[in-house]
Amino acid sequence: MQPTLTDAEAPLANAQAAVDLEDYAQGQLLIERVLDPANMAASAAQRARAQVLAATAAYRVSDHARAARHAIHARTLAEESKQPLLVARASTASALLSSSISDSDKALTELESVLPTVLASDDADLAFHAYNLLGVAYTTLDDPHTAPLWFERAEAPSRFFLTRRQQCRVQCNIARQYLDIGEAHQAAGRIAEAQHAFERTIALNQAALAQAEGAALLDNRFARRGVRQHLPGRTTRQSSTCCGSARPGFAGVSHALHRFAAVAYVICSS
Numbered sequence: 001m002q003p004t005l006t007d008a009e010a011p012l013a014n015a016q017a018a019v020d021l022e023d024y025a026q027g028q029l030l031i032e033r034v035l036d037p038a039n040m041a042a043s044a045a046q047r048a049r050a051q052v053l054a055a056t057a058a059y060r061v062s063d064h065a066r067a068a069r070h071a072i073h074a075r076t077l078a079e080e081s082k083q084p085l086l087v088a089r090a091s092t093a094s095a096l097l098s099s100s101i102s103d104s105d106k107a108l109t110e111l112e113s114v115l116p117t118v119l120a121s122d123d124a125d126l127a128f129h130a131y132n133l134l135g136v137a138y139t140t141l142d143d144p145h146t147a148p149l150w151f152e153r154a155e156a157p158s159r160f161f162l163t164r165r166q167q168c169r170v171q172c173n174i175a176r177q178y179l180d181i182g183e184a185h186q187a188a189g190r191i192a193e194a195q196h197a198f199e200r201t202i203a204l205n206q207a208a209l210a211q212a213e214g215a216a217l218l219d220n221r222f223a224r225r226g227v228r229q230h231l232p233g234r235t236t237r238q239s240s241t242c243c244g245s246a247r248p249g250f251a252g253v254s255h256a257l258h259r260f261a262a263v264a265y266v267i268c269s270s
Contacts, residue, residue: 008034008042008050015053020162024057031057048077048086055093059100068097085121088114092130099133104140107133124160131157132170139177144184148177168208175204 051074182197
């Protein structure tokens with residue numbers, strides 16, 4: 001007599017909740033239960049969802065080799081299930097890995113292949129990751145006009161995440177775009193436009209750091225001290241007084257903002 005197999009839906013939902021709350025050890029334990037054919041009656045669609053979660057959890061703890069294996073399995077199972085939304089989730093997980101090794105062309109191809117499904121879906125998790133990754137891909141491919149559009153589109157779904165880390169990250173990404181825009185204006189002598197872009201960078205990074213601190217993400221005293229050092233009060237004053245011939249002021253603002261943006265992104269992404 002064969003043992004009764006447990007339905008996979010409840011542990012799969014619990015695994016998703018654990019990953020959302022960044023409890024990757026618990027998430028991985030639940031995922032392994034779903035993927036174990038000895039005690040779990042999981043459909044191809046459920047196993048595909050589990051593999052996507054496993055890829056995400058492995059990526060978040062920097063186990064990229066394991067994440068890649070899970071992403072490959074996820075795509076195979078998703079296609080077997082014939083569910084476009086699952087294929088989109090699996091492709092987005094694979095695009096995350098492609099982006100992490102700077103293969104932006106592959107990431108863009110993977111994302112564009114499922115973009116119609118993403119745009120038609122109300123899945124905030126999928127939308128955030130797909131849009132944010134499109135912004136990253138276009139940034140890496142040096143398309144300063146398209147990248148900000150996708151980062152800004154990622155901001156709305158980022159608000160649905162419990163940890164707020166995603167919202168912080170997308171604000172940092174948008175801020176970096178304004179920093180690049182400001183430097184382009186600066187190089188072309190468009191002083192007012194550069195000032196506006198730099199001030200926008202400051203506002204976005206400060207908003208990201210406020211979100212991070214409010215969500216208990218900013219818990220490293222050294223990091224907090226580093227942010228204050230990288231954005232002293234004089235930087236904000238410089239950004240409002242560096243018009244006309246005061247080009248050294250612009251250089252100081254640009255340099256400080258580069259350091260500030262880097263610190264903010266590391267804090268909000270780690």
